[in-house]
Amino acid sequence: MARPRRSDHNRQPLLEAGISLLSEQGYHGTGLKQILDRVKIPKGSFYHYFDSKEQFAAEVISHYIDQYLQQLKQATDLPERAPMDRLLAAIDLSLARLEQEGLTKGCMLGNLTAEIGGQSELCTQVMLQGWTLWQGWLTQQFEEAQQRKEVRQDLTAEQMARLFWDRWQGGLLHVKLKGSTEELRNDMELMLKVILR
Template sequence: MARPRRSDHNRQPLLEAGVTLLSEQGYHGTGLKQILDRVKIPKGSFYHYFDSKEQFAAEVIHYYIDQYVSQLKQVTDQPGLAPMERLLAVIEFTLDKLEQEGLEKGCMLGNLTAEVGGQSELCTQAMLRGWTLWQSWLTSQFEEAQQRHEVRQDLTAEQMARLFWDRWEGGLLRIKLQGSTQGFRQDMALMLKVILR
């Protein structure tokens, strides 16, 4: 649990720096000094907000998830969009964001899951929250798509959501490795237009 805070003035810049550094360098590759240098605050101020690097990383994960969900709502909460159109909008939004910020960063959630998932209870719980939110949203999209007869009926919406999520995370890792979004676009189109139809 973080210590009581007098002001959140430095907290958000710390979290934003955390998203950048953890995305680019990972948990073990990011040192406390790098974080402090990025935000230009003294070490004592860091510990005013966070008890440890582990707790900081968990808070960064929560911040990353909340920011991403908020951005996705702006993309998908448009009147008249069908479920498959929402999924395509999410794919395009994410790829545009990756192309703007740098393909080598990949998905911070996926990167950290591979690096520290299961090693840190705080980080694992934060990542599981993100996975649960994403899985729940995807399932709701496939449920609606099934009601509209836009996707196959012989799998449950939850099964299709898991297939989509696994292909998604694997594809984002490949983007990071290859430095190209082309294969991801092709695979996600295949997933939505052929495998899940």
């Protein structure tokens, strides 16, 4: 996505600032000046890396997805760990991240999907790629769990992955409203230990 450049010195800080600002304020609430002030670079440096705010947002989304999936795999993909334990570890990792950020941001991917999904073709394409990667990881866990007879057999792994994801995204809205992860943690554990077994 990014144009090749001789130096990527400021690119990484811009992407990190983008994750923070877009998570806190959304796409429309984040201005170019705020981004530049956060990283303390001139406007010309921004356009050295990105053609537009839209392209910047798309690359921030892609960076956010890559970061999250890398952390997820490091935390969960141990060969000796059962798939249901991997899913519980994914919940723990995600809730710990939310708690570190003060519970007000939610999932940047979910927030931006609600805000600009379908409005920006470029951003929508990147968000769909992120959903596909995350759903693929979830489906893989449920497929393995079905092979081990740890979850119900009357639904497909894809259906269970979608149920899991949809409940998770809905629960994130409650976390933002209530300022607590306890209900979401309990509901996700209930889904894994009772509803999908």
